[in-house]
Amino acid sequence: MTAPIAAQTVADRPATQAEAIRVEDLHKSFGSLEVLKGISLTARKGDVVAIIGGSGSGKSTCLRCINFLETPSSGRIVIDGEAVEMRADGTPANRRQIERIRSRLGMVFQAFNLWTHRTLLENIVEVPVHVLGVPRREARDRAMTLLDRVGLAEKADTYPAFLSGGQQQRAAIARALAIEPSAMLFDEPTSALDPELVGEVLTVIRDLAAEGRTMILVTHEMKFAREVSDHVIYLSEGRIEEEGPPDKVFGAPTSERLKQFLKSVS
């Protein structure tokens, strides 16, 4: 009885599941320094892709090229099946398109980057109301639900500077969720936190992964990456040195560099 069901389950999770993010042959140079030397990656809907690698390997740059916070030198980026129009020099050809795509990608920064002159609630309704045109009431209600979800309901009217790093980062995650993103981009969301605050933020991200959010997660938390991701990419000097399912990348690495790297961080 079980065999047919198992077979059916496999058939039900086809590789043709819609792609949320596709990056093809991405190159990026700062002046004469080539930081990304041809990165390709795909995140299908519901995938959690973890990017790991040493300092300066290009993880942040790669993530920031996806929503054009950095201008790629060349390559192709497709979000939800929509290819970003680029000029020959890699600069985006259509500012409106970039803005539209950015408003579908919820970015969470290492340094939180909440707007300091706005309360948590105001931070969260800002983009839905002003960029996406959601009615204020609706945005507010949704924001309260999200704040509640990250455990900050009673801090709604507090300014970010009066909160701990962990609280600020949870609020920043709520801000990213408020746009109902088709994918979330995390750039080392716990690296700026005191060790005792890391757990509360990871808990929130773990829940998001469990509920099937599409995420690309740059992180130094190897245990966490192994636990939540579907696919791990190891970057080294701007190239993908090794990639695969977490158990394989962490459990049976083949590249010498990755072995060295894993030894150095454990």
Place this chain on the structure above:
Amino acid sequence: MQEVIELLSLSPPGWGGNLLRGLMHSLQIALGAFGFGLVIGLAGACGKLYGGPITRDLLAVYTTVVRAVPELVLILILYYVGSDLINKASEAMGYGRVQISGVAAGIWVLGIVQGAYATEILRGAIKAIPVGQIEAARAFGMPPLMMLRRVMIPAMMSFAIPGLANLWLIATKDTALLAVVGFNELTQETRQAASSTRAYFTFFLAAGALYLIVTLLSARFFARLEAWARKGQPSLRTVKV
């Protein structure tokens, strides 16, 4: 004493009404010029920071020249050049010479001077905004003008206000320079009153007191504005050194 009160009385033959009218004119021009200067300054600061090389060069010439030439000289140049140009244009279009409003001329002339200083103040303030604030706005797809209005201006306020408060005080006092082009602001009215009555000391002291009151009230206003702009930032007093 009786005599002083009569001289300063608000209704003729006292000259107090004239002084107050002069003060109103001065404030009108100062406000207009300050506002015009802020608009120029915001555009200028954005141009200097984000504009192309030609924009940046032109703005550099503007701020350098205005800040290098004495204000009195600039006012004379701008006033005569400005009214000359307007008249030429008007004649070319067949309207004949036009009477230029003193207030409009004053606002235009002082506004251009204020704009140069405001450009530098606001450029510094924009540069002081933590990059993360702007980066977050970009990452969530804010178009440039919305980002300026919703993120950059609020975030730079607390950096800009002390400089702008100074600039406002300079604007109130620079109106006195407009006396050279015969404009009826406070200083000019004071001079007239003084020379008609020979009571120089009384009237200039009175004018000085009026300028002082404006300054004191302005200082209170800007202190409040700064406190408001710093909302969300922990009070400096709580920072332990």
